Amino acid sequence: MENHKLIPFLFLLFIITSTEIKGQQQKEEPFVGVNIGTDVSNLLSPADLVAFLQVQKITHVRLYDADAQILKALAKTKIRVIVSVPNNQILAIGSSNATAATWIGRNVAAYYPDTLITGIAVGDEVLTTVPSSAPLLMPAIESLYSALVAANLHTQIKISTPSSASIILDPFPPSQAFFNQSLSPIITRLLQFLSRTQSPLMMNLYPYYVFMQNKGVVPLDNSLFKPLTPSKEMVDPNTLLHYDNVLDAMIDSVYFSMKNLNVTDVVVLVSETGWPSRGDSKEPYATIDNADTYNSNLIKHVFDRSGTPLHPEIISSMYIYELFNEDLRSPPVSEANWGLFYGNSTPVYLLHVSGSGTFLANDTTNQTYCIAMEGIDAKTLQTALDWACGPGRANCSEIQPGESCYQPNNVKNHASYALDSYYQKEGRAPGSCDFKGAAMITTSDPSHGNCIFPGSKVVSNRTSQVVNSTQASGGSRVRTMGLHFTTTSAFGRVFYAFWGVISLLSCYLFL
Numbered sequence: 001m002e003n004h005k006l007i008p009f010l011f012l013l014f015i016i017t018s019t020e021i022k023g024q025q026q027k028e029e030p031f032v033g034v035n036i037g038t039d040v041s042n043l044l045s046p047a048d049l050v051a052f053l054q055v056q057k058i059t060h061v062r063l064y065d066a067d068a069q070i071l072k073a074l075a076k077t078k079i080r081v082i083v084s085v086p087n088n089q090i091l092a093i094g095s096s097n098a099t100a101a102t103w104i105g106r107n108v109a110a111y112y113p114d115t116l117i118t119g120i121a122v123g124d125e126v127l128t129t130v131p132s133s134a135p136l137l138m139p140a141i142e143s144l145y146s147a148l149v150a151a152n153l154h155t156q157i158k159i160s161t162p163s164s165a166s167i168i169l170d171p172f173p174p175s176q177a178f179f180n181q182s183l184s185p186i187i188t189r190l191l192q193f194l195s196r197t198q199s200p201l202m203m204n205l206y207p208y209y210v211f212m213q214n215k216g217v218v219p220l221d222n223s224l225f226k227p228l229t230p231s232k233e234m235v236d237p238n239t240l241l242h243y244d245n246v247l248d249a250m251i252d253s254v255y256f257s258m259k260n261l262n263v264t265d266v267v268v269l270v271s272e273t274g275w276p277s278r279g280d281s282k283e284p285y286a287t288i289d290n291a292d293t294y295n296s297n298l299i300k301h302v303f304d305r306s307g308t309p310l311h312p313e314i315i316s317s318m319y320i321y322e323l324f325n326e327d328l329r330s331p332p333v334s335e336a337n338w339g340l341f342y343g344n345s346t347p348v349y350l351l352h353v354s355g356s357g358t359f360l361a362n363d364t365t366n367q368t369y370c371i372a373m374e375g376i377d378a379k380t381l382q383t384a385l386d387w388a389c390g391p392g393r394a395n396c397s398e399i400q401p402g403e404s405c406y407q408p409n410n411v412k413n414h415a416s417y418a419l420d421s422y423y424q425k426e427g428r429a430p431g432s433c434d435f436k437g438a439a440m441i442t443t444s445d446p447s448h449g450n451c452i453f454p455g456s457k458v459v460s461n462r463t464s465q466v467v468n469s470t471q472a473s474g475g476s477r478v479r480t481m482g483l484h485f486t487t488t489s490a491f492g493r494v495f496y497a498f499w500g501v502i503s504l505l506s507c508y509l510f511l
């Protein structure tokens with residue numbers, strides 16, 4: 001595929017010189033933290049929660065409020081905490097300096113420094129979910145800051161506010177992104193505040209929603225940080241920067257949007273990102289495998305310190321959404337299934353994070369399987385199957401007629417068995433689950449009925465567990481899906497081109 005090289009000629013070529021983020025040099029190692037939502041039916045006691053965080057080597061958490069019991073339990077640990085002002089308190093705090101000072105006194109100063117509060121998130125997605133409070137967002141932030149200064153805590157504790165990705169319009173390709181102009185007055189004031197106080201811009205960024213709203217255009221692999229061949233990378237026609245994953249593109253769209261407002265010294269902190277492990281019939285990509293792949297790769301991405309194409313020198317820290325499945329949250333089903341763990345601290349799936357040290361590394365068995373990739377044509381799968389059972393010397397006896405893995409009798413099922421057999425025989429060596437891209441590694445045991453897959457013979461422990469998500473209404477958090485794309489405009493063509501769907505453009509070229 002050479003076509004993508006043609007795209008730049010369709011556009012005015014202006015190469016953006018890499019901007020210097022000098023104000024906020026990275027003082028701290030980049031980290032991965034977790035969001036702790038508490039709409040969980042049997043939430044651990046605060047003491048058990050803290051013990052669990054320590055076992056999992058979780059060093060950074062964000063709370064959606066400033067729960068006194070949890071903050072107390074976190075005292076004398078090394079766990080760093082972002083506390084939050086709930087959206088329904090913004091009006092009160094924004095209209096009274098005294099209320100802001102009381103809030104800081106009760107929820108921050110009372111615990112610091114025993115509890116290492118390092119940030120205050122003022123509201124959550126206020127600009128997009130509670131526009132009526134938006135005019136008081138900056139007054140609230142500024143009053144809280146004054147109260148912190150008065151308490152002499154402003155150098156240790158940073159104030160910011162998490163925003164939804166939907167405040168950014170036209171985010172792809174990133175170089176064309178800009179903040180919704182109706183929100184510019186507030187955003188400009190926010191960015192000036194963040195720049196002045198050397199605080200990060202908090203963004204809730206969900207490649208999952210980008211993928212879901214643009215199915216068929218945004219590829220799943222790019223959304224999940226899977227290794228890509230260069231032809232599947234996205235090229236920003238204005239900067240010629242290559243993107244191999246959606247999250248980096250989203251982060252760079254934030255940097256470009258800030259640059260449009262002449263702000264170049266504020267760092268992006270990803271206050272929420274994640275992938276749901278279960279959904280209803282309209283959410284077929286909310287699966288354990290995808291959630292595991294996304295979050296495992298996300299952790300690797302941060303620890304690999306690769307930065308983004310625009311800012312390879314800045315590694316955004318990330319908070320995974322979220323620690324626990326919040327079974328009490330309202331539908332859609334995915335809302336109750338973003339967690340890494342069930343409320344009782346059993347893992348929903350085991351992350352594959354070797355290289356992260358012991359962080360979240362509960363993968364004691366290291367069990368992985370090799371199966372046929374979704375969407376691969378039968379002929380390619382048959383070739384892989386024939387090779388594995390032939391020259392590859394995999395044990396294919398169980399997929400013979402009458403044997404326990406013969407049913408369902410189709411090439412995908414048989415290929416999965418054979419590929420896994422080969423992969424296990426090779427000791428799960430790197431490269432032994434490729435088959436020219438027809439195979440993928442999974443952590444979910446593909447065994448079914450009497451058919452036990454080769455990888456499951458040793459450790460046969462199916463941890464699949466169904467959460468009974470009730471319809472009870474959850475807290476006040478609403479995560480907006482954001483990101484609406486018009487595909488009829490010139491922008492639409494650029495959008496398609498960015499994601500590698502270039503047949504459209506090729507037509508223009510030859511018209």
Ligand SMILES: *[C@@H]1O[C@H](CO)[C@@H](O)[C@H](O)[C@H]1NC(C)=O
Binds near residue numbers: 095
């Ligand atoms: C809060 O204090 C700041 C300066 O300390 C002042 O400019 C502002 O008017 C005060 N706001 C209110 C609502 O009293």
Ligand SMILES: *[C@@H]1O[C@H](CO)[C@@H](O)[C@H](O)[C@H]1NC(C)=O
Binds near residue numbers: 127
């Ligand atoms: C921009 O923000 C305004 C004010 O919140 C909102 O009404 C409008 O729908 C937003 N525009 C887009 C394209 O999202």
Ligand SMILES: *[C@@H]1O[C@H](CO)[C@@H](O)[C@H](O)[C@H]1NC(C)=O
Binds near residue numbers: 261262
């Ligand atoms: C940014 O700076 C440029 C050049 O100094 C200026 O023309 C432009 O108006 C500025 N934009 C904003 C939003 O301040």
Ligand SMILES: *[C@@H]1O[C@H](CO)[C@@H](O)[C@H](O)[C@H]1NC(C)=O
Binds near residue numbers: 055347362363364
């Ligand atoms: C996760 O790790 C903890 C502590 O090592 C252990 O108690 C727990 O059994 C592990 N869970 C699984 C499913 O491995």
Ligand SMILES: *[C@@H]1O[C@H](CO)[C@@H](O)[C@H](O)[C@H]1NC(C)=O
Binds near residue numbers: 354363364365366
């Ligand atoms: C799992 O992998 C880690 C590192 O890759 C290794 O130290 C550990 O011994 C492995 N555990 C098992 C049970 O094989």
Ligand SMILES: *[C@@H]1O[C@H](CO)[C@@H](O)[C@H](O)[C@H]1NC(C)=O
Binds near residue numbers: 395396397398
């Ligand atoms: C192949 O697998 C079957 C069933 O799992 C087993 O009985 C047989 O011994 C295996 N053959 C070889 C050569 O390992």
Ligand SMILES: *[C@@H]1O[C@H](CO)[C@@H](O)[C@H](O)[C@H]1NC(C)=O
Binds near residue numbers: 459461463
């Ligand atoms: C299997 O899982 C259960 C709970 O999910 C756990 O108690 C048990 O130790 C596991 N067994 C093995 C062999 O990992």
Ligand SMILES: *[C@@H]1O[C@H](CO)[C@@H](O)[C@H](O)[C@H]1NC(C)=O
Binds near residue numbers: 468469470
């Ligand atoms: C889920 O829980 C509700 C209430 O506890 C119960 O009525 C319902 O039968 C459960 N559903 C399943 C599938 O267990």
